[in-house]
Amino acid sequence: MNKKIISFPHLGSYSVPIEFLLTHITPHEVLIAPKITNKTLELGAKYAPDTVCIPFKYNLGNYIEALELGANVLFQAGGGCRYGYYSEVQEKILKDLGYTFEFYSLVDVDRFKVSYMYKTFKKLNPHLSFFKFFYYLVLTVLMVFYMDRLDSLIRKNIGFEIEHGLHQEVKKDFLRDFKKTKGFFHLHRMFRMYKKKILRIPIKKPENCLKVGIIGELYTAMEPFSTYFLEMELAKMNIEVKRFTDVTYLLFLKALRRRKMLRDISKYCTYTLGADGMDNVWRTWYLAKNHYDGIIHTKPFGCTPEIGAIPIIDKVAHDEKIPIIYFSFDTQTSEVGVKTRLEAFYDMILAQKGAQ
């Protein structure tokens, strides 16, 4: 058998921790798929079913570009919506296209299970001891946790930096350094250093700046390309951004907070809505209670759990009188249309804030 080369789809900057994990627990080469571009999306859209949600198309495009570069082992995760079927369908489409590769899903049916993941990786590395696997898994999860902490700090301040681009530079630096993590203490030291670095970047932030919360489906929340770099646009408008969804949230906070969230919004929801539906209803309520100026809801076109949640979100937003705007992304979405609506949203929340 030829040399194995592992690859996986992109999601924001999470290729860093995934690459870290894979290089340490398998002896194989890891290939990072080329950065997402329009070509990625075109490739994905060409071979995917037309009405499938857009993350499927991005993932498929990533796979094809990686396969073209020689990858032959592919990974996929899964979730509580159509995402749960991605791996099977994508494997079939790629096999039909004539590629030869091994395909692994990290998720057993619907949930992340450490034992299932261990079994999967054991197939790629028969000598992998459970201890070694567990050590690197925890280290990787901690890295994700620190990345998310630094990211949310950046989101708070990036709209107010005096010299343009400094936050982005720090982000590049810590991603580069995190790749070379030697152990828990090393990682923790780097985290503290970069946190200080971010806080030391000179900013000019008014006391009552505009604050906006981003809610919605997970892929469009975490992959900036899929929303035409929505967060960057908001930063240009000098807005502080709060975003709930990141991998830390999906791995831990979501399950931990479920009961509390349902209690808080018992007026609106008795059960969960699938995927992040109920979470987004709670977030709407939370953002209103914490005096945010507006909410932006993003989802892929045809995202069923969010479509189910939107009428409830609408009602909460109406009851709490918080402005909300919905964006649906697809291959056909016009960037100009998104910008026009976003500009109008900015004008609206600014005027409402002024009227208070």
Add this chain to the structure above:
Amino acid sequence: MEYFLGIDIGSVSTKGVVLNEKQEVVAESYLYTKGNPMDAANRVIQELRGQIDEKIPIVGVGTTGSARKLIGTILNATVIKNEITAHAIGTLSFYPEVRTILEIGGQDSKIILLENQIVTDYAMNTLCAAGTGAFLSSQAERLGVPVEDFGKIALTSKSPTNIAARCTVFAESDLVHKIQMGYKKEDIIAGLCKSVASNYLNNVAKGKKIQGPIIFQGGVSKNVGVQKAFEELLGEEVFVSPKGHLMGAIGVAILALRSKKRTLFQPNFDYRAFETKGFQCNRCANHCEIISVRKNNTFIDSWGNRCEKGNLMIQK
């Protein structure tokens, strides 16, 4: 006295106004864009010039509409604003108590909700052009009736034909079917007006609480049939302002007045000196679609570019 120019360059028509300091319209113009926004803007400016004294100083220019960026760059506008804000501001200056603005234009339609003179919610059609002016014009052609007479003809109908709404494709095939079945022309036209209104309420105004006073504007508001259909469906009076088609231009002129920036505008500009070039940057797989504007071969502005690589292309 200072004067301000507002231009709204839409997909189908281009509108222009000149306002004085008291926000009174001293000149207005409305003509078809005909697929050439630069030429249309030029014609609007020439028409406005004819209506006012040559010597009055225009100290601020605002642009809105889908070609706002292009024309704004060429005219060196002080304000470039999206059409939602511009329409809200313009309408508020005439009707401060308005709560709902229904707007149907040539290519897009929107709803704006206001409370205490502040926009509280808005929506724009996203996926489908059904129920916009362009759809009505094309169907008018099919029926052999000038679109301007649509409203009057619709009012003569006693039993409007039911025509499928939801989507232009459905509406059109249903329309053809009803014509071939032998329905009367006026009933079909009235049905068409009704389907435009109900399509708008189901798609654009979906889930929004529509409260009076309601104002209906945009090119389609000149169609009495649609106005009447809205009144029937909403059970409330729907006002159409005689200046409804100009609201965007008025709004953006007001914004130019409110902004602190002042530059004297030269109305005798020659748009032919400007050249726009649209191209695809091939320096990476992103293939950004870049538009660059030049005047007498010197670079003025560009948009659509995402990175440094594109900057090199633009300067060439």
